Amino acid sequence: MIKESNKRSRLLEAANKLVYAQGFNQTTLADIAREAEVPLGNVYYYFKTKEDIGQALIGYRADxxxxxxxxxxxxxxxxxxxxxxxxxxxxxxxxxxxxxxxxxxxxxxxxxxxxxxxxxxxxxxxxxxxxxxxxxxxxxxxxxxxxxxxxxxxxxxxxxxxxxxxxxxxxxxxxxxxxxxxxxxx
The missing domain is CATH 1.10.357.10 (Tetracycline Repressor, domain 2)
Structure with missing residues (x-):
C-alpha cells in the first residue's frame, strides 16, 4: 500500500511539474509516466483518463x-x-x-x-x-x-x-x- 501511494504521489508530482512547464494539453500520460519513473501501464491503475489526472492535479495545487x-x-x-x-x-x-x-x-x-x-x-x-x-x-x-x-x-x-x-x-x-x-x- 505504501509503495502504491508513493507511485501515485510521484505521478502527481510529475504531472504538476510537466503541466506547469509545458501545459496540460501538451503533456501526455506517457510524459508523466516517464517523469515519475512509473511504467505507462501503471498510470491507468491510478488515473483512468487524462481528465482524472487533471482533477487530481487541481486538488494537488489546491492543497x-x-x-x-x-x-x-x-x-x-x-x-x-x-x-x-x-x-x-x-x-x-x-x-x-x-x-x-x-x-x-x-x-x-x-x-x-x-x-x-x-x-x-x-x-x-x-x-x-x-x-x-x-x-x-x-x-x-x-x-x-x-x-x-x-x-x-x-x-x-x-x-x-x-x-x-x-x-x-x-x-x-x-x-x-x-x-x-x-x-x-x-
Missing part, C-alpha cells in the same frame, strides 16, 4: 496553496498576510518568467476547452480571491473588499503574465514593490 494560506493565516495582521501573498509571487519571479503562474496558466488553458476541469480550476483562483477579500474585510474595508481583492489579484496575475511573455523577472519585482506600498497605504 499546496491551501497550505500556504494556512501559514499566512498564522500571521497576526491582515496587512502582513497580504504581504505574504505578494511575497510568494515575488519569490516565484524566475519560475514565472519561465512558465507563467501555475494557477493562472492552468485556468487559462483549461477554460479554452470548458467542462468540469475548467470549473474546478476556477475554484483555485476563487479561493485566492476569497481569501484576499477576507483580508481586506479584516482591514475594515467593508463593501470595497471584493474590489480591492480583485485589484490585487489582477495586478499579480497581469504581472505574472507579462513576466512570462517577456521573460523578465524584474517586471514582477516592480509590480510587487508597488503593491506593497499600496497595501501599506490602506
Amino acid at each position: 499546496f496553496y491551501g497550505g500556504l494560506i494556512a501559514q499566512w493565516d498564522r500571521l497576526p495582521d491582515p496587512k502582513q498576510r497580504l504581504h505574504a501573498l505578494i511575497g510568494e509571487v515575488e519569490g516565484q519571479r524566475e519560475a514565472l518568467a519561465a512558465s507563467g503562474c501555475p494557477i493562472g496558466s492552468l485556468c487559462q488553458e483549461l477554460h479554452k476547452d470548458g467542462g468540469v476541469l475548467a470549473e474546478k480550476s476556477a475554484d483555485l483562483m476563487g479561493a485566492i480571491l476569497g481569501w484576499t477579500e477576507q483580508q481586506f474585510r479584516e482591514l475594515g474595508k467593508g463593501t470595497e473588499s471584493a474590489d480591492l481583492a480583485l485589484h490585487l489579484v489582477t495586478v499579480l496575475q497581469g504581472a505574472s503574465l507579462l513576466t512570462h511573455t517577456f521573460n523578465k523577472p524584474d517586471l514582477v519585482l516592480r509590480e510587487t514593490t508597488r503593491l506593497r506600498k499600496w497595501v501599506d497605504s490602506l
